[in-house]
Amino acid sequence: MPRxxxxxxxxxxxxVAMGRDDDVVVxxxxxxxxxxxxxxxxxxxxxxxxxxxxxAPISELGIVGAAIGMAAYGLKxxxxxxxxxxxxxxxxxxxxEAARLRYRSNGEFTCPIVVxxxxxxxxxxxQTHSQSPEALFTHVSGLKVVVxxxxxxxxxxxxxxxxxxxxxxxxxxxxxxxxxxxxxxDRPVTAWSKHELGEVPEGHYTTPLGKAEIRRAGSAVTVLxxxxxxxxxxxxxxxxxxxxxxxxxxxxxxxxxxTIIASVKKTGRCVVVHEATLTSGFGAELAALVQEHCFYxxxxxxxxxxxxxxxxxxxxxxxxxxxxKRVGEALIETMGA
Amino acid sequence: xxxxxxPLKFHVPEPEVRPGGTPDFSNVPIPKAGSVARPEVDVDxxxxxxxAYSIIRVLNRExxxxxxxxxxxxxxxxxxxxxxxxxxxxxxxxxxxxQRQGKTSFYMQHMGEEAVSCAFRKALIQGxxxxxxxxxxxxxxxxxxxxxxxxxxxxxxxxxxLKGRQLPVMYASKEHGFFSISGNLTTQYIxxxxxxMASAIKGDTKIAVGWVGDGATAESDFHAALVFASTYKAPVxxxxxxxxxxxxxxxxxxxxxxxxxxARGLGFGIAALRVDGNxxxxxxxxxxxxxxxxxxxxxxxxVEYVTYRVGAHSTSDDPSAYxxxxxxxxxxxxxxxxxxxxxxxxxxxxxxxxxxxxxxxxLETVIAAQKEAESHGTLHAGGKPSTxxxxxxxxxxxxxxLRRQRQKAGV
Ligand SMILES: Cc1ncc(C[n+]2csc(CCOP(=O)(O)OP(=O)(O)O)c2C)c(N)n1
Ligand SMILES: [Mg+2]
Numbered sequence: 058m059p060r061x062x063x064x065x066x067x068x069x070x071x072x073v074a075m076g077r078d079d080d081v082v083v084x085x086x087x088x089x090x091x092x093x094x095x096x097x098x099x100x101x102x103x104x105x106x107x108x109x110x111x112x113a114p115i116s117e118l119g120i121v122g123a124a125i126g127m128a129a130y131g132l133k134x135x136x137x138x139x140x141x142x143x144x145x146x147x148x149x150x151x152x153x154e155a156a157r158l159r160y161r162s163n164g165e166f167t168c169p170i171v172v173x174x175x176x177x178x179x180x181x182x183x184q185t186h187s188q189s190p191e192a193l194f195t196h197v198s199g200l201k202v203v204v205x206x207x208x209x210x211x212x213x214x215x216x217x218x219x220x221x222x223x224x225x226x227x228x229x230x231x232x233x234x235x236x237x238x239x240x241x242x243d244r245p246v247t248a249w250s251k252h253e254l255g256e257v258p259e260g261h262y263t264t265p266l267g268k269a270e271i272r273r274a275g276s277a278v279t280v281l282x283x284x285x286x287x288x289x290x291x292x293x294x295x296x297x298x299x300x301x302x303x304x305x306x307x308x309x310x311x312x313x314x315x316t317i318i319a320s321v322k323k324t325g326r327c328v329v330v331h332e333a334t335l336t337s338g339f340g341a342e343l344a345a346l347v348q349e350h351c352f353y354x355x356x357x358x359x360x361x362x363x364x365x366x367x368x369x370x371x372x373x374x375x376x377x378x379x380x381x382k383r384v385g386e387a388l389i390e391t392m393g394a
Numbered sequence: 395x396x397x398x399x400x401p402l403k404f405h406v407p408e409p410e411v412r413p414g415g416t417p418d419f420s421n422v423p424i425p426k427a428g429s430v431a432r433p434e435v436d437v438d439x440x441x442x443x444x445x446a447y448s449i450i451r452v453l454n455r456e457x458x459x460x461x462x463x464x465x466x467x468x469x470x471x472x473x474x475x476x477x478x479x480x481x482x483x484x485x486x487x488x489x490x491x492x493q494r495q496g497k498t499s500f501y502m503q504h505m506g507e508e509a510v511s512c513a514f515r516k517a518l519i520q521g522x523x524x525x526x527x528x529x530x531x532x533x534x535x536x537x538x539x540x541x542x543x544x545x546x547x548x549x550x551x552x553x554x555x556l557k558g559r560q561l562p563v564m565y566a567s568k569e570h571g572f573f574s575i576s577g578n579l580t581t582q583y584i585x586x587x588x589x590x591m592a593s594a595i596k597g598d599t600k601i602a603v604g605w606v607g608d609g610a611t612a613e614s615d616f617h618a619a620l621v622f623a624s625t626y627k628a629p630v631x632x633x634x635x636x637x638x639x640x641x642x643x644x645x646x647x648x649x650x651x652x653x654x655x656x657a658r659g660l661g662f663g664i665a666a667l668r669v670d671g672n673x674x675x676x677x678x679x680x681x682x683x684x685x686x687x688x689x690x691x692x693x694x695x696x697v698e699y700v701t702y703r704v705g706a707h708s709t710s711d712d713p714s715a716y717x718x719x720x721x722x723x724x725x726x727x728x729x730x731x732x733x734x735x736x737x738x739x740x741x742x743x744x745x746x747x748x749x750x751x752x753x754x755x756x757l758e759t760v761i762a763a764q765k766e767a768e769s770h771g772t773l774h775a776g777g778k779p780s781t782x783x784x785x786x787x788x789x790x791x792x793x794x795x796l797r798r799q800r801q802k803a804g805v
Contacts, residue, residue, distance in 0.1 A: 090412070091642035091716045107406045114612030114648045115579060115640060143578060146613060181499035181773070183561030185577030336795065365785065365799050371499070372550035372558025372773065373784040376803065 060250040061257040063234045066208035067097045067173070070215035071135060073261050075105050078133065081219060083110045085120055085137030085173075094139060095175060095234060121147035124170045125155050135219050138174040141228060142188045147172070155224040156199030171218045171225045176204070177285050177332050178369055178378055179232035179242065187369040189284075189333035194226045195310045195342065201225045201266055202309040204283040206233060207254035210307055213264025221266065230284035239288040240380035267311035271320070275302035278326035278391055281317060281343050283309065286330045286379070293384035299392055301328075309339055317343070318350045325356040326391050330384055335363040357394035360387045409644035413714060417724035424726050427454035427673075428461020435687045439665040446656035446666035449700055452675040457736040463679040469743055471516065475674050476734050476744070478515075478536040479508040480752060483731060484760045485531070485541060486705075489548055492764070493562075493709045497772035498548050500562045502528045506704030506722065509674040509730035510635055512536045514603070517681035518571060521600040525573045525586035528563050529635065530605055539570045541760065545767035552777030553770040557787070559779075580606055580613035583632065587622045590630035590688070601629045601688040609640020611655055612648040623694035624662040631684040632664075632696045635671065637703035638725075642716040659696035671701030672727040674734045700727065781805040 061069060075081045083098055089112035092099030102110040113120045117138050124134035138144045144151075151172065158168040178187030194202045203218055203225055205211035211229070218225035232238045236246035237254075249255030272287055277300040280290045287305045294301040302320050306312065321327045327347050329340040344359040362379045370377055410418055430450045433442050452464045459465070467475065486503035493501040504511070511532030518524070524533050534544060546553040548562040556566060566574035573589075576582055586604030593600045606616060611634055623630055634655045638645050649655060659666030665687065669680040677699065684695035702725040706713050738744035771777035785792065785800040792800070 086640075087642045089406070090408075094641065094710075107408075108404045111406045112643050112647050114650075115609045115643075116612040116614060118614050119612065145578070146615075183500075183564070183577065184559070185561065335799070365803065366796055367784055367788050368559070370559045370784045371561050372554070372779050373781055376781040376784055 058256040059259055060255050061208045061212070062249045062255070063205070063208045063211050063229070064095055064097050066212040066257045067215055067229065068099060068101070069257065069259070070212040070219070071098065071101060072104070074135070074216055074219045075101065075109060077261060080131060081109075081133045081135060082127065083135050083137070084113045086113055086115055086139045088112060088137050093137060095231065097173070098137065117143055117145075117147035118150055121150040121155065121170070121172060124172070125150060125158070125168055128168045128170045129158070129166050133169050133219055135171040135173065138172060140186050141174040141176040141190050142185045144172070144174055144190065148193070151194070151200070151224070151226070152197050156197050159223065160199060167222060168224045169222050171215070171227050173215075173227045173229060175231035176228040177230040177232055178374060179238060179285065181371060181374055183371040184368045189228075189331065189364070191228055191309055192333060192337060192339045195339055199224065201311065202228070203266060203307070204228045204230065204309060205307060206230065206284050206287045206305050207237065207252070208249050208257050209254045210264050210270070212257050213262050214266065214307065216261065217263040217266055220263065225266070228284070232285050237288045238285055239292040240285075240378065241292065242375055264307070266308045267313055269307055269313035269316040270305045271302060271316070272305045273301065273303040275300040275324070277301060277324060278328060278388060279304060279317070279320040279324045280388075281306060281327065281329045283307065283331065286332060289379070289381050289384055290330055292381040293388055296381055297385040297388050299388045301388060314346060314350070317347065321347055321351040322354045325354050327351070327355070328360045328362065328384070328387050328391050330362045330379060332364050332379060334366045335361060336366050338363055357391045360391050362387045407646035407650070409646065409717070411718055411721070413716065413718055415718055417718045417721040419724055419726050422726060425449050425451065427451040428464070430461070430463070432462035432683070435683055435690065436692055437665070439663055442665060443660055446660055446668060447653055449668050449670050450676050450680055451670040451673055452679060453673045453733050453737055457733070457740040459675050459737060463676055466679045466682050467516070467675065472675070472734065472738060473743060475513060475516065475678070476731070476738060477752065477756070478512040478532065479674065479731050479734065481756050481760070482508045482512060482532050482535045484753075484756050485535065485544070488760050488764055489545070490709065492548070492772070496774060497768070498550065498562050499773055500709055501548065502563050502708045503705045504529055504531060506725075506729065507635065507637055507671065507701045508532055509677050509734070510671045510699045510701060513674045513677035514633070514681045516678055517685045518603070521571070522603065523571050523573055523586070523589050523600065524603045524605065525582040525589070526575060526605045527607055527610070527635070528575055528577070529607070531563065531565070533572055534565060534567070534570060537570045537572070539567055539572070541763040542766050545764055546770060549767055549772045550779065551767065551771030552779060553767070554779055557779045557783040559784070559787070579610040580615040583619040584615050584622060586632070587619045587628045587630050587694075590628040591622070591626050594626070594629055599689065601631070601685060604630060604632045606634055607640060608634065608636040608638070608645040608655060609643055609648045611658065620659065620662045620664060620696070624664055627691070627693035629688040629691065630694045631681070631688055632694060634696065634698045635701065636698050637701045639703050639707070639713070639717070641707045641711060654698060656696055656698035664694050664696050666696040666698075668698045668700060670727055671699030672730040672733060674730055675737070702727070
């Protein structure tokens with residue numbers, strides 16, 4: 058099977074989707090001729106022509122708004138926002154329009170769009186290249202929110218998102234583009250080519266939205282994670298020797314509650330981790346769901362390890378990033394409680 | 395009505411040449427230096443619509459300053475201007491190299507565009523406020539902001555005035571009329587208008603200046619700025635630096651069917667001018683004209699600087715993937731430093747020898763500043779801002795939840 062980085066897998070997903078369906082179009086800033094600043098769309102314009110893959114003016118509002126109009130016509134746009142940090146000009150189009158179109162027109166118009174964007178920190182990108190805004194989208198009725206953690210899933214989830222009849226926010230943890238980064242910034246990262254999840258089928262397949270994956274089976278404590286934090290949690294489990302069960306949520310909405318409940322009922326403990334800020338983060342939703350469904354099985358409070366409630370700093374990147382040390386401390390604390 | 399409508403066609407603009415092709419700017423009309431009239435500043439914007447389609451130029455190919463826009467600067471000021479541009483260029487070269495050496499994460503240079511911010515700054519006075527992008531460091535250099543401070547910010551070191559919180563080059567200095575750079579494009583264009591409106595509301599005398607790149611004019615914030623500036627006749631100069639490229643995207647994608655970026659102002663009834671951005675004297679003359687309009691309550695002015703981004707977009711970019719390597723050599727407006735230098739030599743105020751000497755002196759000054767900055771640390775070595783600094787300054791007063799988090803972090 059071919060080996061792919063996450064960038065190649067994402068590119069392959071769009072390639073396969075465009076090849077199968079003429080209605081799939083791809084555009085965004087620097088996306089056409091150049092192939093995107095992270096090269097996720099490289100070669101697509103050459104292969105499918107300028108009408109199917111093209112450069113957009115620097116207007117995120119314009120990109121998403123135009124995608125909604127195209128979707129209303131019957132196309133399936135998969136657009137790129139250069140960094141999740143730049144999605145805010147498009148927020149009104151996403152929240153007030155894309156998310157509600159089906160509902161308010163009673164299905165007369167629908168919005169099968171995908172809005173892709175690199176998310177998360179770890180690249181010394183400061184406050185405008187590091188944010189994790191997933192909770193701003195999970196809070197909105199009508200959106201689906203996907204965060205892949207590896208090439209195999211990224212391709213399957215992106216094809217599923219493009220084929221989905223509703224708008225999908227597709228957040229790509231940029232620190233994972235080239236390898237499973239585990240938060241140890243002072244160590245080299247294994248390349249995806251040396252990782253089993255870097256084995257990606259060439260052709261069409263989908264990974265269903267709403268299905269989590271257990272990355273590490275364990276009995277002591279359940280860790281709920283997604284994106285980069287999956288590997289951080291794995292490192293923390295190895296380093297503390299705590300037999301954590303690590304669940305990679307893969308899609309935040311719809312959420313695979315069944316897998317979460319089954320695991321927490323088994324372990325009786327739960328630690329939620331994400332890079333995004335703490336207050337009103339997606340971890341709050343997870344913690345609430347866990348206590349609603351597993352309260353009588355819990356032996357310790359549900360813990361959260363997240364980014365601090367500050368803008369993402371530049372120099373203090375590794376003080377901000379919730380690395381294996383902080384996750385490990387939470388595991389120990391949760392076990393001790 | 396047509397009985398057999400023909401299929402519609404989708405249009406996507408493309409640049410004239412791509413890598414492998416021969417750069418060609420023969421389609422870019424360049425008016426002769428001195429050929430564009432200079433209207434009185436109280437002109438009705440409706441009567442100067444042609445200025446949005448021309449290019450105001452002062453320095454001609456022979457190195458003479460000609461026409462009605464010439465003569466706004468003394469000899470001393472011109473020599474100083476040359477020095478500012480040379481300083482900015484040397485500063486860029488050193489910081490670009492420092493980034494390559496791993497002393498910082500990121501850098502953005504001005505190569506080819508030095509005249510725009512350096513000359514514009516000389517038309518401002520203490521108290522005016524710029525809302526700059528990341529490519530206007532000439533406002534600081536020409537405004538006398540200490541280079542060491544800029545470097546401390548770039549290195550995110552223990553003396554970083556922004557405490558390591560911001561990406562390199564995203565400076566902020568109220569005293570030097572330099573608003574905090576956001577990094578999110580165009581957000582600050584409308585803020586410049588708001589600042590100018592405030593000055594008018596308070597009956598003050600200060601004016602504001604907004605800055606945006608060609609590519610970033612596509613953001614809605616740009617249009618919001620023009621509406622507000624037009625409606626309230628705000629005392630603001632709205633600058634568009636058209637350096638032909640927005641990362642890999644040529645200016646035609648943002649400009650679309652409008653002939654020029656300056657022409658965007660016409661529908662709003664805003665006075666709109668285009669100027670040779672590689673001509674220090676022309677930039678200054680237009681800056682003087684536009685700032686005077688603002689100061690005299692005559693309303694906003696939109697200025698497009700026609701220039702060329704010679705370097706990469708940033709240290710994360712490699713332009714050879716999307717434009718011919720030699721494109722900058724073919725750029726018809728030349729190099730701003732060489733053009734002013736030749737003019738001063740021609741006038742007997744400067745010489746090749748003095749230029750070389752100045753280059754050496756400037757390099758020495760920049761290196762001295764760099765040494766001092768590096769003695770306070772670089773991104774990954776030496777003194778750095780504290781983890782505590784990361785928690786400070788989110789609010790005027792730290793709320794309890796953040797205090798708890800800071801304690802949890804053990805700082
Ligand atoms: C809202 C937003 N969208 C996208 C970006 C990413 N980005 C940074 S610079 C840039 C190109 C800007 O080009 P231009 O406005 O022409 O300015 P130049 O870099 O040429 O000076 C882009 C797309 C951003 N910083 N902010
Ligand atoms: Mg530009």
